[in-house]
Amino acid sequence: MTPQKLLYEQRIQQLxxxxxxxxxxxxxxxxxxxxxxxxxxHDLEAPLRKLxxxxxxxxAKYKKTKPDDDxxxxxxxxxxxxxxxxxMINDLSDLFECTHSHSNFxxxxxxxxxxxxxxxMQPVIKKxxxxxxxxxxxxxxxxxxxxxxxxxxxxxxxxxxxxxxxSLQIQISASQMNEEDxxxxxxxxxxxxxxxxxxxxxxxxxxxxxxxxxxxxxxLHGKSAYEGNGFGLAKCKKIAEKHExxxxxxxxKDGGARFILILPETHK
Numbered sequence: 001m002t003p004q005k006l007l008y009e010q011r012i013q014q015l016x017x018x019x020x021x022x023x024x025x026x027x028x029x030x031x032x033x034x035x036x037x038x039x040x041x042h043d044l045e046a047p048l049r050k051l052x053x054x055x056x057x058x059x060a061k062y063k064k065t066k067p068d069d070d071x072x073x074x075x076x077x078x079x080x081x082x083x084x085x086x087x088m089i090n091d092l093s094d095l096f097e098c099t100h101s102h103s104n105f106x107x108x109x110x111x112x113x114x115x116x117x118x119x120x121m122q123p124v125i126k127k128x129x130x131x132x133x134x135x136x137x138x139x140x141x142x143x144x145x146x147x148x149x150x151x152x153x154x155x156x157x158x159x160x161x162x163x164x165x166x167s168l169q170i171q172i173s174a175s176q177m178n179e180e181d182x183x184x185x186x187x188x189x190x191x192x193x194x195x196x197x198x199x200x201x202x203x204x205x206x207x208x209x210x211x212x213x214x215x216x217x218x219x220l221h222g223k224s225a226y227e228g229n230g231f232g233l234a235k236c237k238k239i240a241e242k243h244e245x246x247x248x249x250x251x252x253k254d255g256g257a258r259f260i261l262i263l264p265e266t267h268k
Contacts, residue, residue, distance in 0.1 A: 044089050052082055088231075105243075105267050108144045110137035110196070114172065117151045128159050134172035138194045141266045146239045153232040154259055158200040163255065171199045177262065185248075185262065192265040193245070201256040210249050236261075243267075 055078055062071060114137060118125065125132065132155070155170060162168035177185075177193040187193070205213060216234040233249075236259075240247040245263040252258050 105141045108142045130168045132170045137174045150239045161202045196261040198259040204251045204255045
């Protein structure tokens with residue numbers, strides 16, 4: 001073996017070691033993050049219950065004394081804040097559940113799952129005047145409850161961030177990943193994978209926020225404009241990762257968002 005080739009192989013081994021160390025560090029970070037979420041949810045439950053009880057007693061007492069307008073406003077704000085705290089804790093619990101629940105993978109027809117989601121969401125879809133166009137979706141091994149939650153979150157997200165002056169249209173399509181897709185998404189895993197795209201013509205987002213929108217607590221718009229705690233897309237990411245796939249987002253020219261979900265056909 002020539003000295004040059006020896007140095008080359010040593011460098012390869014060094015890079016492989018560094019890559020493995022980086023993976024270990026990332027996994028440790030994810031574990032610590034999940035443990036923090038679980039502990040935070042548990043520790044926040046008790047004081048929130050106590051606070052809710054005290055507020056209920058406070059309200060019951062002041063209702064008898066006919067409180068003035070300012071007091072009524074303060075009470076409403078306290079109740080609203082408590083509701084926000086409860087919603088945030090529930091969202092944190094759901095996020096933890098997405099990561100640590102048993103896989104329970106079985107053959108799932110995504111067309112059937114989408115039909116259930118659309119049926120359950122029909123009132124809000126009709127109220128918001130949303131047109132949803134979809135083509136045939138694949139059958140994959142998955143947790144049907146989690147994928148139902150994923151589709152529901154993506155459609156809800158599109159409806160929430162629709163343009164006020166035009167009707168919303170959501171297009172859902174699927175195709176099997178080819179070699180070009182693998183190169184485009186830098187995806188090196190073997191096996192059959194499907195690319196599912198959810199495209200809307202809503203307000204969209206800037207390219208710089210493509211990854212940030214999947215982080216919990218992250219909101220690109222103020223609460224006064226759009227409700228929510230910023231957990232919907234974070235759940236989608238956790239679910240995709242749980243299924244050995246991934247999800248990404250890209251802005252659409254002239255407004256709108258394009259979500260790309262990659263899922264394997266089967267699991268080992």
